[in-house]
Amino acid sequence: MTTDHAATARLRRLVGLWSGDDRRSDVTTAVTLFVLGWLFLQVGLVDLFNGGPFGATTPEPWWRVALLAVGCALTLAKRSRPMLALAGGVGVTLVDLAWGGSLAILLVLWDLLYAAAMWSGTTARRWLWGTAIVLSVAGAVAAGESSRDVRAFVYAGLNLGAILLVPMWWATNVRQKSELAAVERSRADEARRTAELERERAADLARIAELDRHEAVRAERAAMARDLHDVIASHLSTIAIHSGAALSTPPDAARDRGALEQVRASAVASLTEMRSMIGLLRADAPRDPLAAPGRLDRLDDLLDVARAAGTAVTTEDPGGVARADLPAAVGHALYRIAQEALTNARKHAPGAPVTVRLARGPRPRGGAVLLEVRNAPPPTGPGPAVDAAGMPLSAGTGMLTMRERAEALGGTFEAGATDDGGWAVRARVPAGAETGGRNEGTAG
Template structure:
């Protein structure tokens, strides 16, 4: 490609009309589309200033405006913050202050402006290349005509032109067609064929043959696929048909070969050359697209790897949270069991020992208190042993040790509620109301254990916080729900006042957690008479008789 000249003609300041020019396709991959035309906006047409272009960057010290009012612009690969004039030159937009807005080197706006200007610069360069090609062909053809390379065809239809300069005029028409070969390659080729027919009528010349050769090359390079297919078909048909006709006319195989070589050189060689150039351009474009695709795939793979790493990190954090949650849940369950089992027995021991110490010495009562203390201590040890065995066991075993472990670690059930209440009756009056036979009836293991632990904690709290106050434990069943109520009236009874043991304050929390864990309800609070009531209900399966009646 030829370089852009040093100076570009300035645009007249008195321009009033809006010209329209045809945009030529830029050189490069032949598959690039060609713009139909471009119009100058009216804002540029009115009051336009002269523009002078340069091929080198004068540097940051150059004045943005010249003394003659022309804005200095750059026509290098780094055009700066520029826009395109209607004739394709690069023009700096002048602000109100009369200077060009500076753009930082390497900024996105600077490169976008350069990218926008390149197609127009390429089109201008294409037009200049075509003009140079047309002028060169005309000069070379004129020399060939002056040398006398005419009359290449000997046939009856050949006539001599009236004037010798007619051949020069015909050559000029062909060179004018070269100027439009990029925008309209097929139309230019048809015009070239017409010029060639006239030239053959005058005996033919090498100058017009060069014009046809150039137009054939342009048509094969820049036309569409369908036009190229037709072009190849016509060219091969003409070459073969002309060779056969020449051979038949001369009745000589050598004439057939000579004519075939000539027509092949004139018609097929430029098309083959253009096809080769086009193929290389398409392969280069395809290689670029593949490189872009590979880059995008690599970028996508990198993003996928990042996402996978992030996903693995998220899964690791989720697993860590699950482990923490499992540990927290296990600790909460252990805390409930320790509170309901061990703390209950220890509270009983503290209550009985405190009552014995508060009363006057009495051998019989002291012995009964010691027996109750021992019973609670042994029960506490058994419960502690069962919990230790459960925590140390690695799984269920089918041997005798496993059966013994199950027997020792068996949780409390409502069937043992009488034994629990019997221990409490040593210090206060405890009444059990079970009209529906809930304590002796079948219940789900989880509900049975939860109700027993809630009753155990509620009775222990009543004995601890209201010593001597009568306690009522009531069990009832309504369909698929079992309700438990533990009530005391808060009034001190026959037991002497003692200092209550310290409490961790988690009894209500553990009872609520057990009820909520089964989807039940829990409520606790003072009564109007000054006592305390605990109510809990848990869902259970309905009895078979109730299911049949339903």
């Protein structure tokens, strides 16, 4: 097996050398032809066509060597000017035929014919094939007619075909294989480029999916932050306010008991809301009661909690909006906004009366719901809410969460001081067919 591989490798190197795949091999080929031709001249492989049509003469031996050198020099231009080099080779061959012909010049002619069929253009190759076939046929017919012998016709045809057609056929075969190899390389390159593009596309899709996951996580975290602030912070603020009031005044059994009862009620409510949120986060298919534990129809319970905390709350709902059949998302958002607004009123305006107003706009397409929570100025003047130890009770995100809840449903939110020194929060949220889009009506 090793010997076969070595022989195959040597054959491939020889074919590569002969076919001239590398321009640097042209010089080597020319030198090789000259050395082989010189050996053929030395052993007497001359006068192959004595008695031919040219009337053979016998030149000096060095003339044949010089003619061989000229032919080998022409092979150096076979790649850049194949047809011009072949024309010069034909002239050298005609001179050699006049001297009787030699195998050395035939080798040069074969190489030039191979080069012309290999590297010339399409039109030149067609003319070359046509001329070679005509010469082969004409020479065979002439030989047969001159001798009146079929054997002479066949012999001349075979010789002319071997001299003129075989190197061209070999070059055509090599050219076709080279072109097929180039096409296969092009296809392989295209396949690699396609695979690279597919890999880049898959990487882009993976990055997009990762960004989508990050965005979903961010949105979920923002929603959780809003719920934690609206649900838990409200109750904890109530606990802090009542406990701070109890600690900052002289002991009174009845008052302390009432404060502890309110603290316990707020703590139980916080635990209930926390369990609902934990159930939502852990459930594979959360139900509506878990997704929206606070609805506008529970507004009375929210107001009762505020009244129990010592806030005087009045309600204005002439249209019965709190008991109307609203979409779950609208009711949940309005409930949370009212809860946060009442909590802010207790923290920043303790003792001030609060008015909660609900109204609904025109109903050609469902109308829009207006929620307004207004508090009067606090008896002691406005100021930041702090506990008994002087720590602030607000995280400063209440306004942001209320605005996000209203705008998430296509509504509007505004808050600011009133003319009498109080504070008002207004949220307008589309209902019915307008939910999720901008409200075009005017509520109230």
